[in-house]
Amino acid sequence: MPETPAPPVSARVLAVERLLRVEADGAFVARLGAARRGAGRVDAETARAASDYVAGVTRQKRWLDFLLGHYVRGGLGALDLELLQTLRVGAYDLVVRGTAPHAAVNEAVETARALLHRGAGGLANAVLRALARALRDGALPEPSTGDLADDLAVRHSHPTWMVRRWLAAWGEEATARFLASNNEPPRFALRATGRAQPDGPQPDGPGGVDALAERLTSLGAEPERSRWLDDFVTVGRLQPVLRAGLLAEGACAVQDEAAGLVVRVLDPQPGEAVLDGAAAPGGKAVYAAQRMAAGGAIPGGAGRLVALDVSEAKTALVAEAARAQGVADLVETVTADLTTWTPPRPFDRVLLDAPCSGTGVLAKRADLRWNRSPEDLRELAALQDRLLDAAARAVRPGGLLVYSTCSVEAEENDDRVGAFLARHADFSLEPVGALVPEPIRDGDVYRALPHVHGTDGAFAARLRRAG
């Protein structure tokens, strides 16, 4: 008997199944997506559409639950979990994606029936029709608790404790813009590696960016040149880039412009000894090595970048990226705990891209906002101080230490630099100056903010050791 092929699964059903697993296991959204692909009954387009739903609903769930709570008698707590997720996907379709109400409601009814029973379909129909009517009439419920932090947190779907901190630091207008930007579908930046035309002549533009842009255009990826870096482009969707194998081939690397600018702040030079003390998965280390290689001939083969990370599995990723992008001979990987590691020699430049809360990358890491707590910030600050002290021991007299994070919290950025300088009289803050474009500088330091610069959030400071 020939096997009957399994019926295709709809993107919304697949999204609901994945959302249930996210809630049950706390599994990271991106990895979940990867794990389900290739299961047979789901084609690539359906899997991609489901991933978009999972990321979007995960980001917006506080706002979606607030809306749905107005139309579900007895409250959301009484619903089957499958039905709750189905309603979230339906509400996301309606209020965020702007899917036609008829289609959004029908899809939700079908999803509820497929996963539960007819009755669930009826409830989905009633709830989402009521929501669609409110949307049509411009009468969506708005949070109004009288507590601005709480109201903004619900409206923009963030934890209240985070919003309270940003309000205190930045005020209402900037906070609201930041929150909104964390819910925008992110654009992805790609760094040209000089290998976009491996068999052709030396490509034009820094890092062969023109050749890369040409290839991306031919794939329909619609690249735009980066506003901040002459060797970066941005694209709206990564799928065509992945499908064409450009990453595996080493033709480009996925790296946010904000991360690329940290390497510009480090400004590694050919022939120097450079340490990246928290290197995995290697985006900055590999870019730094490429800048060193592109900067000119290395006298006597001197000049190497040591990429150190505490995680052995992740250090392997650095080596892999260095190989794929053609700088394996410049990058030496080391698996060690930086706080107990003895540097084999003094380094001209040291980068410490510290573990952090990641509040600058909330748009890309859909689940991150729900997995952080105020205690994390305190623990991270203590770890950042220990790592900074360890990194400082590796810097030669007269050498440079660059401290960076992908956080927007002063407690992880400016305050750590201030505390470091108070502990280390032999270091002083050196302005980043023209190493990064003027609009993305903040006094002496580099600070990228998603709602201001359209990049991830990031911070970097140059700390010069006295000679």
Ligand SMILES: C[S@@+](CC[C@H](N)C(=O)[O-])C[C@H]1O[C@@H](n2cnc3c(N)ncnc32)[C@H](O)[C@@H]1O
């Ligand atoms: C923000 S990530 C680095 C990202 C990397 N610089 C890049 O651009 O791809 C921080 C890294 O610090 C590493 N790390 C944490 N504690 C460490 C320690 N004690 N010693 C060395 N590395 C550590 C983590 O494993 C993690 O890979």
